[in-house]
Amino acid sequence: MVDEKKFDQAGSLKPGNLVLIDGEVCQVKSTEKSKPGKHGAAKVRIVAFNIFTNQKRGLLKGTDGEVEIPLVPKGDAQVVAIMGEVIQIMDTTTYETFDAPKPDAEIGQLKSGDSIEYQKYGTAIKIVRKR
Numbered sequence: 001m002v003d004e005k006k007f008d009q010a011g012s013l014k015p016g017n018l019v020l021i022d023g024e025v026c027q028v029k030s031t032e033k034s035k036p037g038k039h040g041a042a043k044v045r046i047v048a049f050n051i052f053t054n055q056k057r058g059l060l061k062g063t064d065g066e067v068e069i070p071l072v073p074k075g076d077a078q079v080v081a082i083m084g085e086v087i088q089i090m091d092t093t094t095y096e097t098f099d100a101p102k103p104d105a106e107i108g109q110l111k112s113g114d115s116i117e118y119q120k121y122g123t124a125i126k127i128v129r130k131r
Contacts, residue, residue: 003122004071010044011063020068021057024050025121033063052124072121074128079114087127089118103127 005020013019017028026048036042046059051072061067077089080097087110090097100118103110107130110116115131 005068006071007066008069009063010046010059010061010065010067011042013044013046013067018051018070018072019046019048019059020070021046021048021059024055024057025052025070025072025124026057027051051119052121052126070121072119074117074119076131077116077118079110079112079116081112082110089116089125089127098125100125100127 011033013028013031015028015030019026019028028046028048030047032045034043034045042063044061044063046061048057048059049055050057059067076092077098078092079087080090081088082102085102086099087102088097089100092115098118098120103126107127110127110130117128117131119126119128
């Protein structure tokens with residue numbers, strides 16, 4: 001499956017939107033637009049966090065510049081095994097198995113057989129919530 005993306009103008013991004021920064025899927029936390037100057041176009045400063053690693057990223061671009069918007073599908077899966085900090089999950093429709101990092105504490109304790117929802121883009125996988 002090819003990772004899908006679309007293109008949009010940087011000036012139209014809002015907090016909560018997803019954007020690709022240096023090939024990483026990030027969720028926009030804030031945007032700040034500057035007015036056009038005497039010799040330049042308006043710019044937008046975007047602060048975003050990687051949805052898989054929670055690493056902070058920044059992007060400065062002209063408001064009419066193109067940005068890549070990733071289309072990150074959500075899938076349903078079942079926990080197969082828990083191996084330390086890695087959880088093995090199996091997609092319930094394709095029966096593919098993936099190794100996902102252990103999620104944050106707010107999802108709760110996972111055990112074998114639990115149904116979960118996950119997001120995958122490229123090789124990065126994140127368990128979103130327990131069903």
